[in-house]
Amino acid sequence: MASPRLPKIPIIDLYKEESKPGATSWLSACQSVCHALEEYGCFVAVYDNVSLELHNQIFGALKDLFDLPTETKTQDPNPTEYLGQRPQFPLYERLGIVNAASWEETQKFTHLMWPNGNHHFSKTAHSFTKLIMELNQIVTRMVFENYGVEKYYDSHMEDAIYRLRLHKYREVDDKETQLGLPAHTDKSFTTILHENHVPGLEIQTKDGQWIGFDSSPSSFLFLAGDAFMVWSNDRIRPCPHRVIMGGNQVRYSIGLQTHQKGLMCVPEELVDEEHPLQYKPLDHLGFLNFHHSNDYGPKMDSLIKAYCGV
Numbered sequence: 001m002a003s004p005r006l007p008k009i010p011i012i013d014l015y016k017e018e019s020k021p022g023a024t025s026w027l028s029a030c031q032s033v034c035h036a037l038e039e040y041g042c043f044v045a046v047y048d049n050v051s052l053e054l055h056n057q058i059f060g061a062l063k064d065l066f067d068l069p070t071e072t073k074t075q076d077p078n079p080t081e082y083l084g085q086r087p088q089f090p091l092y093e094r095l096g097i098v099n100a101a102s103w104e105e106t107q108k109f110t111h112l113m114w115p116n117g118n119h120h121f122s123k124t125a126h127s128f129t130k131l132i133m134e135l136n137q138i139v140t141r142m143v144f145e146n147y148g149v150e151k152y153y154d155s156h157m158e159d160a161i162y163r164l165r166l167h168k169y170r171e172v173d174d175k176e177t178q179l180g181l182p183a184h185t186d187k188s189f190t191t192i193l194h195e196n197h198v199p200g201l202e203i204q205t206k207d208g209q210w211i212g213f214d215s216s217p218s219s220f221l222f223l224a225g226d227a228f229m230v231w232s233n234d235r236i237r238p239c240p241h242r243v244i245m246g247g248n249q250v251r252y253s254i255g256l257q258t259h260q261k262g263l264m265c266v267p268e269e270l271v272d273e274e275h276p277l278q279y280k281p282l283d284h285l286g287f288l289n290f291h292h293s294n295d296y297g298p299k300m301d302s303l304i305k306a307y308c309g310v
């Protein structure tokens, strides 16, 4: 008997030239994006705007960064969002640039890591961020248009803060855990992840199966975070994901997350008899502090319901 086939994460082409309002494929792409997010909370965007050269440069830059001495990466106070050396998931290390859309903030981060400067790092990280911001804007606009609430798009984007997260998962020793990062949903509005040639990321489907995907230099995993669920009044659920490491290669990944300044409300157009209002206005940055001050078990989407559910 054939074994049951695993579901696959939807793959959607978002080539830069065709991903513009008015292009022939725009409306069907808007529908595919929304459908994928409603069913899986994520999809793989095939995006041709990041060159192979930049893909190679960014992962070269990540190697240089994580090769720095631990004292440099763990500076106190911790403006670089360092996380690592955790006994529960010892393979994982993370650094972050909090306001990565800003060239000055990117340079500040670089200067903390390389007091004598590293222009190549700043330039590479910033060029990558700018291109992924464009992808994030395309997808967000598609969702707003598909739900008929595009009039809120501009003000929503004005309130977006972009955070760049840089990750390293070291190779696994034979007797060690393979868990790179435990299952969680992101606290963000959106997250876009890009990885080097070493796979490991898995997402959980609605019926509880864990599935991976074939990555490539032009694939970017778009994930809905907890705040997307609030905004969409539960139409789009955040996607649980984890990292499982297999072999003896180092995995690097890079993620661009968005968070919203101020109070974010569910658009009134997304509230009706079938979808009664589920959330009070969300203070997203307040929610991040609430999350950091709460050790709330598996930290799945119940935390945001506790924070701003009606």
Ligand SMILES: O=C(O)CCC(=O)C(=O)O
Pocket (backbone or CB within 6 Å): 165, 167, 181, 186, 193, 195, 201, 241, 243, 253, 254, 255
């Ligand atoms: O490394 C990855 O691909 C995933 C990282 C992640 O899920 C996170 O930092 O929230």
Ligand SMILES: [Fe+2]
Pocket (backbone or CB within 6 Å): 184, 185, 186, 241
């Ligand atoms: Fe995540």
